[in-house]
Amino acid sequence: MRIEHDDRVRTAAPAPTHVLVVGASASGLTTVEALRRKGYGGAITVLGDEASPPYDRPPLSKQILAGDWEPDRATLRTQDVLSALEARFVLGDRADSLDLATRTVRTRSGRVLEADTIVVATGVRARTLPGQEDLVGVHVLRTLDDSLALRKDLLAASRLVVVGEGVLGSEIAATARKLGLDVTLTGPLAAPMAQQVGPLVSGMLAELHTEQGVRLRLGSAVAGLTAEAGRVTGVALGTGEVLPADVVVVAIGAIPATDWLADSGLELDNGVVCDSWCRAGEGVYAVGDVARWHHEHLGGLVRLENRTNATEQAMAVAAGILGEERPYRPVPYFWTDQYDAKLQVHGFLPVGAEVDVVEGELTARRFVVRYRVDGRVTGVLGWNMPKQARLRRQEVVDALGTAPAPTH
Incomplete structure (x- = not known):
């Protein structure tokens, strides 16, 4: 793809008659809302692989997991508000392929969806450890169903091991302590969120978690999971130590959900590669966690996994679709609450x-x-x-x- 560098607003083609948003995520929903706010009156279809209407993900590791919120409180908009958008929501069906030439998406169930403009908002999927899918008691946390399933298991357990010392793993450890579990946090780095915030602040987070009763087994790689009769019993470290567990959460990062685009002709490299205007190809944009775009102030490709970027980038993409294209050059922002x-x-x-x-x-x-x-x-x-x-x-x-x- 040719990357252009120009601070001026670009002159774009006329507005499309039909926009297809693939991904009923926060970024996908915000794209739809921004299009309508700007007066777009054409057809909009939103395809989502989950049966649930769009919901917010940050509460999944905190309020939902802790039981402080009922699940429907994470829903981003009421049904009345969604209806007022006059968009067609196709939920519970996964995108299977994209024909770039005709801008046609085929779904797992056999649907064929065509549009003038396609917005890829499929997000990411959780990384897993080898063999974890075959074991009872091992979880990832990416979806609302993941959060509810994990909470159910935690309420019946006493010992939790969290594999992964990043933001998500640290939040889950804090929430589990609130629920009264014996919690161990493990990962290869020296302190919680060391890669995200550096040694000074991560050292303080280590002190905080220790004060709250979390056992830190950091600085060692995870060798695998131990099990008995098909149920997880612990986490084996590279040192030979085994951390006993009734429940294990694997929070070792995420992979952009681009497998359905493998034969599309789009450039895929740790996400959907885009230019400065978040365009991945003719009539195709990417937004949110799945988008890896050229940030002109940084001079290279950037992919951000945070809630704020999902919203801001979606608004930029909606403006671009309607001919108000400007390079997307945000100052990233994220937050985390722990204790x-x-x-x-x-x-x-x-x-x-x-x-x-x-x-x-x-x-x-x-x-x-x-x-x-x-x-x-x-x-x-x-x-x-x-x-x-x-x-x-x-x-x-x-x-x-x-x-x-x-x-x-």
């Missing part, structure tokens, strides 16, 4: 960045830290200081506007 700690991250936090405290105190666990590479700000992180972190975001905006920033 009483609320972390907000603006920008990029590269491994090896210089970190300094610019607001608050580390000892009070209420602070903002700034991340810099070669003296230039790349990101800020707030721990229980959301307002101050948001204000410091401007430093990231200013830096991104002047030079490419390093990525993870």
